[in-house]
Amino acid sequence: MSFTSRIYNSARQRDGEELKRDGWRSGILAVSVCDKRLTPLEREAIRAIGERLYGGLDGTRA
Numbered sequence: 001m002s003f004t005s006r007i008y009n010s011a012r013q014r015d016g017e018e019l020k021r022d023g024w025r026s027g028i029l030a031v032s033v034c035d036k037r038l039t040p041l042e043r044e045a046i047r048a049i050g051e052r053l054y055g056g057l058d059g060t061r062a
Contacts, residue, residue, distance in 0.1 A: 014022075020030045031038070033047045 023030050031046055033043045038046070
């Protein structure tokens with residue numbers, strides 16, 4: 001006899017866009033600076049914020 005949790009029977013994997021939407025509704029923004037839906041000005045603003053909070057791609061902070 002095999003026992004399986006009912007929790008996992010209804011579980012499904014969500015795609016990236018769905019995770020980002022759910023995160024946004026919780027106050028978290030996940031965005032790529034390469035997202036083609038953004039204007040060049042928006043991409044630059046996101047890049048600047050990311051570098052300020054987490055450092056540059058080379059690991060240094062601004």
